[in-house]
Amino acid sequence: NAGVTQTPKFRILKIGQSMTLQCAQDMNHNYMYWYRQDPGMGLKLIYYSVGAGITDKGEVPNGYNVSRSTTEDFPLRLELAAPSQTSVYFCASSYITITDTQYFGPGTRLTVL
Amino acid sequence: GQQVMQIPQYQHVQEGEDFTTYCNSSTTLSNIQWYKQRPGGHPVFLIQLVKSGEVKKQKRLTFQFGEAKKNSSLHITATQTTDVGTYFCAGTLGNTDKLIFGTGTRLQVFP
Numbered sequence: 001n002a003g004v005t006q007t008p009k010f011r012i013l014k015i016g017q018s019m020t021l022q023c024a025q026d027m028n029h030n031y032m033y034w035y036r037q038d039p040g041m042g043l044k045l046i047y048y049s050v051g052a053g054i055t056d057k058g059e060v061p062n063g064y065n066v067s068r069s070t071t072e073d074f075p076l077r078l079e080l081a082a083p084s085q086t087s088v089y090f091c092a093s094s095y096i097t098i099t100d101t102q103y104f105g106p107g108t109r110l111t112v113l
Numbered sequence: 114g115q116q117v118m119q120i121p122q123y124q125h126v127q128e129g130e131d132f133t134t135y136c137n138s139s140t141t142l143s144n145i146q147w148y149k150q151r152p153g154g155h156p157v158f159l160i161q162l163v164k165s166g167e168v169k170k171q172k173r174l175t176f177q178f179g180e181a182k183k184n185s186s187l188h189i190t191a192t193q194t195t196d197v198g199t200y201f202c203a204g205t206l207g208n209t210d211k212l213i214f215g216t217g218t219r220l221q222v223f224p
Contacts, residue, residue: 035214042201043156043214058211090155099144099163099205102212104155 001026004105006091012111013081021076021108023091031094032074033102034058034066036087043090049074081112116140117204119215127223132192134218136185136202143205145178145185146212151198159187192222 007022025032030051035043045058049068063085065077074093078085089108094100117138126132136145144163148156160169162178162185169176175188185202202215 033212040219042216043203045211045213048211059213092156099146099161099212101146101158101161102148102156102203104157107155 003027004091004093004103006089006105006108008108009106010109012113013078014113015081015083017081018077018079019081019110021078021089021091021110023074023076023105024072025074025091025093025103026072027093027095027103028071029093029095029103030071031097031100032068033092033094034064034074034076035090035092036060036085037090037107038087046076046089078110083112086110086112116206117202117213117215119200119202119218121218122216123219123221125221125223126192128194129191132189132196132220134187134200134202134220136187136204136215138183138204138206140206141182142185143182143207145182146203147176147185147187148201148203148214149198150201150217154198156201189220192220194222194224196220197222 004025033048034046044060047066049055055066091105092102094102119136146161147159150156166180167178173190177186199217199219201217203212
């Protein structure tokens, strides 16, 4: 199993550009999550999904959108990138419930200039 | 705002010294998880505690969940350079379905 994979690893965007961060898991996990981690800070939940077709907002959803058309994939869309979105983005998944172990992807380091 | 706080924010220790990080929540947690993140890496699950007063050990690491299920601690005995990283607690608040991560404690171990 590859676990949780994320692409790209690094990206530099100009203000106002858009992009999609890809996340995939091959563990047949129901729950998937997107977090952002600012330098020296903890993880903040952006969006999460409890299964295909179901998504919900986390702590900091503004400026982002998600979709979950399949169990495996959970892309995160940034529209109109802003410098405040400069961060490291982690995707994670867990098997059945929120209390199960979360497996994290390697992260995408995004810089908005 | 942030509902799960960790102290200290940073800790520098000499190799062989002990280390403890504390996690505190303003509300009751249904469970608590601990993760370790190496510099430049991603969080990796260490353990989950569910019961009030629960204590679990993993080699030199001891994890404790408070009686009121509002606090937790991670204690490392005789630190090694391989223990370097940031330790995060993460708790599920009451009956919610969100895992809230603590602010993290960055551990540096000097040889």
